[in-house]
Amino acid sequence: MTAVLDNSCASFATVSGADLQVPLVNGSTCTYANFDYAASAPALAHVTERIADLLPYYSSVHRGAGYASRVSTAAYEKARVTVSNFVGAQSDAVVIFTRNTTDSLNLLAGCVPGDTVVLDIEHHANLLPWNDRRVVVAAESIAETLVSIEAELAAKPAALLAVTGASNVTGEVLPIDELAALAHRYGARILVDGAQLVPHRRVDIEALGVDYLAFSGHKLYAPHGAGVLVGKRDWLDAAEPYLAGGGAVRHVGLDHAEWAPVPARHEAGTPNVLGVVALAAACEALEHFEVAGSVDHERRLSDRLRDGLTAVPGVDVLTVWNDSPDSVGIVTFSVDGFGPGEIAAYLSAEHGIGVRDGKFCAHPLLARLGHADGAVRASLGLGSSDADVDRLIGAIETLVADGPSWTYEEENGWWNPIPDPRPFPELAGGAAGVGSPCATQTVSIAS
Incomplete structure (x- = not known):
């Protein structure tokens, strides 16, 4: 894993298609x-190398006794730890692997026990899924926008404040720590759509006070179809499974099912092992590049x-x-x-x-x-x-x-x-x- 530090003619890292x-x-x-x-x-080159290393062992995870299946399972669960550490997840947080940020936000939307407050600047993925959403129109300044958000939270209780970390239109970064403190002051939790922020800035959700974070591998130099939702377990454990199927259950009868706790509860079906491992490899690389x-x-x-x-x-x-x-x-x-x-x-x-x-x-x-x-x-x-x-x-x-x-x-x-x-x-x-x-x-x- 190498980085070019200050060469005006060169990129910072090797990526696929650089010489296309x-x-x-x-x-x-x-x-x-x-x-x-x-x-x-x-x-990233580090990501493609990791995938090449894993491909000979590629197999279905969690229930296979074969050696390749055990290796794939270990790599999949190691990726969960890597992602958790990369975003500074709280000790009681859980990492759920999804398809992308949109998938993560829709998953969480089915778990929120109340209204969600959002800004009008949001990507559709963080605007449309919330069933009981209340939209705040952003003002000309961030300072004025925070005042408007506070007024909305104070006027009527909300369960969640859902905001982008960085605008996908202008790139402008929001003050996440201030927004988290504001949400908590009025009894709400905060979700950060990190699709544009996480690839560019290190996000420590425990330090920032963030309850939920969603982001995508395909924007994180790991274009293999995996996403992440990380955050508090209680809402996620109390909700119906996002998808009903194998892997999300402990026991199934003809007239009932005993659902597994998270993360398995919301990861039914055969997971995208390669995508998840690629995403974790990208997290490792980005941590290195940030230092550089x-x-x-x-x-x-x-x-x-x-x-x-x-x-x-x-x-x-x-x-x-x-x-x-x-x-x-x-x-x-x-x-x-x-x-x-x-x-x-x-x-x-x-x-x-x-x-x-x-x-x-x-x-x-x-x-x-x-x-x-x-x-x-x-x-x-x-x-x-x-x-x-x-x-x-x-x-x-x-x-x-x-x-x-x-x-x-x-x-x-x-x-x-x-x-x-x-x-x-x-x-x-x-x-x-x-x-x-x-x-x-x-x-x-x-x-």
Whole structure:
């Protein structure tokens, strides 16, 4: 496990796809510049190595007597301890493995014995699952937003305050310790959606006073389909199992079932052993990289990107608050005269740059910020470099000064270069036809 400390031409860590060559519409190729970490991060080398080590032993867990099954079971349960230690879980907390953050939040939503207070800035995964939700509209400052949250909690009892740790639209980080103290003052617990925060900042939930934390492996450099819910046992033990099936029970009769306690209670079926072990390996790597200076590296690149884009005429960089003390590596922007899908298609087809365009599963927030039709999100990670940042800024400067050199058209929400001569590899079915959603490496404006 190695880290590049302060080389302006290099990334901080080795990730999959770092040397990927992609075709451009002019017939040339270039190295792919990945600015879509906030959606799904590439795999760290440490993660792929761990998976390669485990694959020969891969087997079903918990009830197998074979040697491979015992090894897989031990690796699965060791991962639970690794994740618990990584997030500083309390001694009475439990780690439940899920598919992703959305799965974790939906699981917890079925366990909450009362109302949930949320902000209007939330990702849909932390807005839609709560059955009895009360929405607080974020103010222009974090300080004013805290006042609004307190007023809502004081007006009527709530069981849970559910907040994002860092906005998936702007990257702005919330004061989790203050929010936790506020929730507890009024008898509520706090859930933190850590999907964007955990990959970028170390989160110690015991020190912060957090009751529940959810996050995803695919944003944590472990794209193998595992997620985490960690927190207090009592609500989770009292609730009906999230899924009914094998592994979640102690005994089954034809007319009754005796459910197991957590974590087994909410982990029915054959678990994603490889995904869970990959996620734990990513936690180990991130702990190492933090010590080596990864946070400072990301902050420097983020500042470079924000400053560079802000200096381009007609570019608007989105923010929620005017007093945010910290932001993770997410910069969302618009360009006067160009739609977000057209910008994303242009960056991909002419510059080999991958960004995300749309509403980022945060429709209410984008509408309130004046971007109901969406924006462009550039997100950074351990594989990002100064050269990547400068390349993106330069591409936007060229777009503003000269416009695109190719023609782009929108069809069914997808923007495509017309024509699109770029071939696809065989694993993706060969050549992509014009109008294919795959042809632009962008997402639908509705996402």
